[in-house]
Amino acid sequence: MTETSVTARLRGGSAKAGVIAAVRSTNFSLIIAIIVLMAILTVLRPTTFLTFDNLLNIAVAAVLIGLCALPQTLVILTGGIDISVGSNVGLSSVVCALVAAQSPSAGGGVLAIVLALAVGTAGGIFNAAVITFGRVSPLIATLGTYTAFQGVTYIVTQGKSTAVLNSTLNNVNSVQIATVPLPVIILLVAVVALALFMKFTDFGRNIYAVGGNPTAARLAGLNVNRYLFGIYAFVGFIGGVAGIILTAKQGAGVPASGAPDLALQSITAVVLGGAALTGGIGTISGTVLGVIILGVLANGLLLLNVSALYQPVPQGLLLIVAVLVQQRRGHFDLRGFLRLRRDPIPAAALKADGTE
Amino acid sequence: MTLSSTQDVRTGVSTPVLTLRGISKRFGPVSALDDVSLTFNSYEVHGLLGENGAGKSTLLRILSGDYQPDSGEIVLDGEVVYLRSPHDAHALGIHVVYQEPELVPFLTVAENLSLGALPSKAHRVTLRGIIDVAERLIVEHGFAGTISATQLVSDCSPAQRQCVEILKAIRDGARVLCLDEPTSSLAEDESQRLWDLMERLRARGTAIIYVSHRMPEITQLCQRVSIMRDGKRVADGLTSELSQDEMIRLMVGRPLSRMFPVRDSARGAIAVRMRGVTTHHVSDIDLDIFAGEIVGLSGLVGAGRSEVAQALYGIDRMTAGTVEVAGIQRRLRSPRAAIAVGIGLAPEDRKAQGLFLDRSVSDNVSLSVLRSLSRWHVVRRRVESQLVDSMTKRMRVKSRSVHSLMRTLSGGNQQKVLLARWVARNPQVLILDEPTRGIDVGAKAEIYQLINELTRAGMAVLLISSELTELIGLADRIAVMREGRVVGEVNRKHATEETLLRLALGMKEEE
Numbered sequence: 042m043t044e045t046s047v048t049a050r051l052r053g054g055s056a057k058a059g060v061i062a063a064v065r066s067t068n069f070s071l072i073i074a075i076i077v078l079m080a081i082l083t084v085l086r087p088t089t090f091l092t093f094d095n096l097l098n099i100a101v102a103a104v105l106i107g108l109c110a111l112p113q114t115l116v117i118l119t120g121g122i123d124i125s126v127g128s129n130v131g132l133s134s135v136v137c138a139l140v141a142a143q144s145p146s147a148g149g150g151v152l153a154i155v156l157a158l159a160v161g162t163a164g165g166i167f168n169a170a171v172i173t174f175g176r177v178s179p180l181i182a183t184l185g186t187y188t189a190f191q192g193v194t195y196i197v198t199q200g201k202s203t204a205v206l207n208s209t210l211n212n213v214n215s216v217q218i219a220t221v222p223l224p225v226i227i228l229l230v231a232v233v234a235l236a237l238f239m240k241f242t243d244f245g246r247n248i249y250a251v252g253g254n255p256t257a258a259r260l261a262g263l264n265v266n267r268y269l270f271g272i273y274a275f276v277g278f279i280g281g282v283a284g285i286i287l288t289a290k291q292g293a294g295v296p297a298s299g300a301p302d303l304a305l306q307s308i309t310a311v312v313l314g315g316a317a318l319t320g321g322i323g324t325i326s327g328t329v330l331g332v333i334i335l336g337v338l339a340n341g342l343l344l345l346n347v348s349a350l351y352q353p354v355p356q357g358l359l360l361i362v363a364v365l366v367q368q369r370r371g372h373f374d375l376r377g378f379l380r381l382r383r384d385p386i387p388a389a390a391l392k393a394d395g396t397e
Numbered sequence: 398m399t400l401s402s403t404q405d406v407r408t409g410v411s412t413p414v415l416t417l418r419g420i421s422k423r424f425g426p427v428s429a430l431d432d433v434s435l436t437f438n439s440y441e442v443h444g445l446l447g448e449n450g451a452g453k454s455t456l457l458r459i460l461s462g463d464y465q466p467d468s469g470e471i472v473l474d475g476e477v478v479y480l481r482s483p484h485d486a487h488a489l490g491i492h493v494v495y496q497e498p499e500l501v502p503f504l505t506v507a508e509n510l511s512l513g514a515l516p517s518k519a520h521r522v523t524l525r526g527i528i529d530v531a532e533r534l535i536v537e538h539g540f541a542g543t544i545s546a547t548q549l550v551s552d553c554s555p556a557q558r559q560c561v562e563i564l565k566a567i568r569d570g571a572r573v574l575c576l577d578e579p580t581s582s583l584a585e586d587e588s589q590r591l592w593d594l595m596e597r598l599r600a601r602g603t604a605i606i607y608v609s610h611r612m613p614e615i616t617q618l619c620q621r622v623s624i625m626r627d628g629k630r631v632a633d634g635l636t637s638e639l640s641q642d643e644m645i646r647l648m649v650g651r652p653l654s655r656m657f658p659v660r661d662s663a664r665g666a667i668a669v670r671m672r673g674v675t676t677h678h679v680s681d682i683d684l685d686i687f688a689g690e691i692v693g694l695s696g697l698v699g700a701g702r703s704e705v706a707q708a709l710y711g712i713d714r715m716t717a718g719t720v721e722v723a724g725i726q727r728r729l730r731s732p733r734a735a736i737a738v739g740i741g742l743a744p745e746d747r748k749a750q751g752l753f754l755d756r757s758v759s760d761n762v763s764l765s766v767l768r769s770l771s772r773w774h775v776v777r778r779r780v781e782s783q784l785v786d787s788m789t790k791r792m793r794v795k796s797r798s799v800h801s802l803m804r805t806l807s808g809g810n811q812q813k814v815l816l817a818r819w820v821a822r823n824p825q826v827l828i829l830d831e832p833t834r835g836i837d838v839g840a841k842a843e844i845y846q847l848i849n850e851l852t853r854a855g856m857a858v859l860l861i862s863s864e865l866t867e868l869i870g871l872a873d874r875i876a877v878m879r880e881g882r883v884v885g886e887v888n889r890k891h892a893t894e895e896t897l898l899r900l901a902l903g904m905k906e907e908e
Contacts, residue, residue, distance in 0.1 A: 242774045243767040250764055253753040260710075260750055261764050261818070262736040321755050 070366065071314070071330040075337060082341045089344055097221070103336035104224040105130065105300075107329070108283040109307035110314075111235050112276040114328045117311050118252040119269060120320025121179035123276050125168060127303030128190035131296070133161040133284025135198045138294020141207040150209025157288070158281040164190055165277015169270040179273075187301060194296050203294040213289035224286045231279070236325040248272070253321030309356075310335055313363050334359070411438040411620075414604045415460075415491070415573050420469035422455055429455040430466070431628040437573060442595060442605040444619030444636065446648055447837075452628040453608050457575050460606075461493035462486035473573075492566035493575040496835065498558045502551035506561055507531035509550055510568060534564050538594060554698070556587035563594060574598060575606040578835060580614060584698030584863055585898065592618060611864075612641045624648055648838060656842045657870035658849035660889075662689040664873075667724065668826050668857035669740075671709065674718035678704035679881040682718070686826060691848065691858045693872030695865065696901050701881040702861045703745055706828045709859075710742045711735040723825060736765070741824035743815045745831045745861075747808075751815045754804040758796050759785045761803050761814050765822040788817040793843055809840025816847060827851065830861045845871055865894040877901050 082090040089095055109126045116123045137157035141150055164186065171182040205211065216223045239245035251258045251268045259265050283303070288294050313331030316323025338359060342352045415437040422430040430452045437443050447453050458464040459471075462480035470477045473489055480486045486493070500509045510531040531546040544557050553561065559579055566574055576595075580588040595618065599605055607619055615622055616636055624632040624647045632639070632647045639647075665688030674682040679701040686692045694702045707713040709720060711729035720727055722738045729735045732742070744750035753761055762785045763770060770781050785799050792813045796806055803811065812832060819827055829848065833841045848871065852858055862868050868875050869892045877885045877900035885900040 241776060243771045243776055244774060246760065246764075246767060246776065249756060249760070250753055253755050254749075256750050257744075257752060260712075260732050260742060260744055262733045263764075264731075264733060321753070 068315070068324070068327055068330060071327065071334060071363075074363075075330065075334050078334065078337050078341065082337070082344065086341075086344045090341070095340065095344075097225070099333075099336045099340045100225045100228075101222060102339065103332050104228045104286060105283050105303055106306045106310060106335065107228045107332045108231060108279055108286070109303045110310040110328050110332050111231055111325065112272070112279045113304075113307040114235075114311050114314070114316060114323055114325055115239075115248060115272045116179070116276060117308070117316045117318060118248055118320060118323050119272060120252050120255070120318070121172070121269070121273075122308065122318070123168065123179065123183045123273065124304045124308075125164070125183040125186035125190055126276050126280050126307060127301040127305075128187050128194070129161055129164040129277055129280035130283040130287060130303055131298055131300030132164060132190045132194045132197075133157040133281040134287040134291075134298060134300060135194050135203065135294035135296055136160045137210070137285050137288045138203040138205050139197065141205045141210045141288070142203045142294075145207050147209045150207045150212075153207065153210055153288075154213075154285050157285045158278060161281020161284055162274060162278045164280065165274040166270075168277065169273035172273055173266040173270045183304075187304065191301055198294065198296045200296055202296065205288060205292055205294065210285070210289050211292060213285060214292075215289075224290070227282065227286070231282075232325065232329055236329075239325055244268075249321060306335065309360050313360060411440045413437070414439045414474065416472040417456075418470050418472060420456070420459060420466045420471070422459065422464060422466050428628050430459070432469070433625070433628070433630050434469075435623055435630060435633070437604045437606060438621070439572075439602045439604050440599060441621055442599055442607050442619045444615040444622040445606055445608045445625065446615060446622060446644060447625035451625040451648075451837075453625055454577070455628075456625075457493050457495075457577055457606075457608065460486065460491055460573070460575055462491075487569055490570055490572035491575070492569065492571040492573070494559065494562045494566060494577065494579065496578045498562035500550045500558055500561060502549070504550060505546065506535075506544055506548050506550060506553065506557075507546040509561055510534060510546075510564055512565075534568060538564060538567060539597065540564070540590075540594075543590060554587070556583045556591065556698075559583070559591065560594070563591075567598070571603060573604045573606065575608070577608045579607075580609065580611065585865075585901075586697055588614075612644060613866075615644070616641060645838060656838070656845065658846050660691070660849065660852075660871070660873060662849070662852040662855075665689045665855055668722070669709065669859075670719075670721040671705075672719050672721075674705075674708050674720060675716050676704065676708045676713040677716070678713060679708060679878075682708070682883055684876060684883065686857045686859055688825065688855050688857050689852050690874070691852055691860050691872045693868035693875035694859060694861045694878065695868050695875050695897050696878035698863065700878040700901065702878055703830055704881070705878070706742060706830055706859065706861060709735070709826075710740060710828060736822070736824070739825035740828065741765075741819040741822060741826070742828040743812070743819060743830065743832060745834070747811055747815055747834075752803050752811055754802070756803055757800045758789065758794065758803060758806070758814055759799040762788050762799075762817045762821060765818050784821060785817075788821050789814070792817040792820065792847060807837075807840070809836040809844070812836060812840070812844060813847070816844070816851075820851065824856070826857045826859065828859045828861070831863065832860070833862075833864070833867060841867075865897050868892070868897070869894065879903055 079091070109130065113123060113126060134157070137153045140156050141153035143149055168183055168186055171177050172179050175182070213223055218226055239248065247258070247263055248268060250261070251263060251265050255265050287298060287300060291298065310331035311323065311328050312318065313334060314323065314327030314329070316327065335356065338356060339352065342355065413436050417433060417435045420430055420433045421428070433452070433456065445453050445456070455464060459466050460480070462483045462485050465481065471480060472478070478489055480489070480491070501512070507528045507530070511527045528546050535541060535544055535546060540560055544553070544560060550558060550561065563574070579591055583591065595605055595607070607615070609615055619636050622634065622636045622639060622644065623630055624644060626648060667685060668688045669684070669686040671682050671684040682705055684692070684705070694705060696702050704713060708715055709729070711731045711734050714730070720729060722740065727738050729738070748754060753764075759782070763781050766784070767776060770776055770784065782799070789796075789799060794810050794813045794817060796810060803814065806814065832848070833844055836844065848858055848860070860868065860872055869889070873889050875887045875889070875892050875897060876883050877887065877897055879901055884903070887896055887900070
């Protein structure tokens with residue numbers, strides 16, 4: 042067989058497989074879900090929902106969850122979990138406010154930003170050290186710091202909010218580029234950078250390997266601990282970024298900002314995006330869709346004047362429904378469905394791949 | 398259970414117990430079973446032979462009630478039965494024991510043995526009762542001293558787990574017992590125990606279906622043998638009427654003599670010199686491996702074969718001794734360090750320790766060289782796909798495309814991918830731990846050929862295997878281990894299964 046015919050055959054095969062894979066993929070069903078949700082909202086609120094301003098509102102509201110969900114995706118890819126990211130955001134936020142409140146100068150603002158990033162990163166490194174050197178399970182380690190970081194937040198603020206009058210810091214929230222606020226730009230840049238990082242660098246590929254099978258990754262020569270350390274530290278760094286945005290948004294450092302909830306919301310977004318908590322499976326694009334669906338849902342409930350008391354119910358149920366759908370889809374087989382009988386996963390029998 | 402007196406053993410009359418008539422099963426376009434008819438008799442061990450993908454596993458899954466046939470019928474004692482679930486199959490006395498037994502690892506052997514049939518009085522379960530029942534079962538079936546009722550299943554060896562699973566089947570009064578590759582993870586002595594048990598069960602009238610790739614086991618154990626190929630039954634008859642060569646020819650259309658390549662690579666410079674290497678598992682290992690050479694490592698399970706690999710590969714910490722790689726003394730503290738000096742390892746349990754089943758073939762191959770394929774940490778995809786294409790071609794990996802998920806490949810192709818990963822890295826020394834476990838005959842022959850080709854290119858290979866024929870057929874020298882020590886080295890010319898076993902068991906040479 043000639044070289045060209047081989048590649049042509051491969052291309053044809055992968056294109057066909059690509060279509061099937063796309064239809065079966067998590068992203069496809071999420072996109073459908075988002076379109077359906079948006080269609081419903083457009084019909085119910087024709088004048089308000091599908092406007093540029095409202096879509097921007099959704100984006101602005103999604104910035105913090107989105108930022109937390111990005112590194113959370115990496116953590117979940119390694120089979121871990123980080124519950125402390127929201128507490129870390131809260132801590133970085135108040136540190137940022139406390140420093141910025143000292144001086145209204147630009148230098149004070151920059152110092153506040155740098156220190157907030159340092160605090161966030163330090164929190165992440167603490168988690169990383171406990172998890173990699175201490176060999177504590179990520180759930181336990183970050184459950185501990187989830188509480189501890191909140192405690193530190195109250196200690197450094199003595200429970201009081203700090204108003205920020207530093208214009209440099211407030212600019213983080215108010216500067217707009219082509220009518221898009223800076224926080225949204227930061228989120229978009231982070232999304233694109235991380236998606237490229239995961240897809241095109243050896244680091245990204247190795248993260249999938251470390252998460253998919255840590256033993257095999259180690260035996261293949263990867264330094265698994267180094268990857269884990271880097272990822273948990275990175276969560277802390279992004280937590281710092283989110284903390285700065287939170288402070289700028291509120292114009293104050295508020296110890297009771299509710300930031301710790303961001304952790305569970307970010308995990309929700311990642312799982313909605315099709316990641317497996319066992320590790321190795323998940324994508325940045327899926328997470329982005331998960332964040333979008335959460336954001337659209339929250340916005341829709343607001344537009345429909347659903348009481349804030351009721352809003353968490355559909356958000357929580359959405360996660361469960363999404364996971365149920367994903368599990369069914371994996372086993373979905375039209376033939377078996379029509380005959381209404383329990384059919385095994387055909388893939389198991391199709392292992393004849395090599396012997397066909 | 399009254400037939401246990403040995404007098405009846407030979408007088409038991411074989412009568413058909415289970416008959417399959419015209420069983421077919423398709424998965425989409427693939428015909429896994431095509432009009433298969435088979436009869437299994439009482440007092441008989443019935444061997445089921447075939448390459449991977451021949452339909453044996455599908456057949457077992459139909460017998461276990463996991464799959465329903467598209468057409469055909471299953472007849473038990475003259476009556477047509479329908480096995481809609483494993484529960485149905487168990488109720489009718491049909492039990493299938495798979496390669497990886499389905500036990501609860503964090504419960505004791507006794508608790509596993511009582512699952513689904515807890516001995517209780519008015520719903521009050523006592524631990525004592527559970528243990529008593531289990532111990533009675535264990536002693537009655539000759540496992541006293543092999544398995545302890547109070548042992549955790551997670552602490553059990555593969556052989557012990559297999560035995561627990563079989564005991565469960567006996568507990569439920571299995572009339573038809575199917576064993577899927579039961580010895581693939583067992584050493585010779587463990588296998589022997591399993592065979593003794595099978596013989597006792599057979600003597601009581603149980604019909605046993607024995608699936609194996611290992612020809613000698615089939616000829617020794619089975620009274621009757623059926624051979625499958627491409628979803629069809631291609632032959633059926635008394636084992637005594639078929640020679641091993643005949644069976645292999647029927648399975649693959651290739652005689653046994655062509656299984657092993659002719660070893661023709663020249664022995665080069667020394668690649669690895671281990672002197673007095675000691676870890677917590679092995680003691681005082683002296684081993685030399687030369688470039689272009691295949692050195693076999695033999696011994697019973699637990700003798701420390703894999704542990705020698707772990708010491709050399711930087712997994713286990715060395716407490717004494719030295720390792721020289723290509724003449725330079727090295728301290729290898731991690732697999733990473735070992736890889737850096739030119740050592741590779743294809744581990745024993747390829748799915749758990751070697752492969753990324755949810756990643757593509759391409760990702761699995763390029764992993765070990767990803768860094769060198771990258772510029773500024775950005776993977777150069779064209780270079781990568783060229784490398785992967787040439788490696789999969791060289792290793793004769795058969796998959797729909799290099800983007801196929803690893804878990805969709807057959808065992809043999811998975812092993813070839815693992816080899817391809819190392820060949821891409823081109824280490825000086827490649828350690829292969831059980832490279833052909835659970836792989837069908839055709840793929841085995843291919844892998845032997847590939848290993849031979851690697852040594853021709855100057856690679857040194859350390860081959861760890863439980864299969865003596867494999868070691869004798871492929872290795873230039875065979876080091877035999879017992880209790881963590883190398884107790885002897887046999888040259889290929891003098892190696893016979895008997896000499897190797899004697900060394901491994903610590904028996905004196907007969908005069």
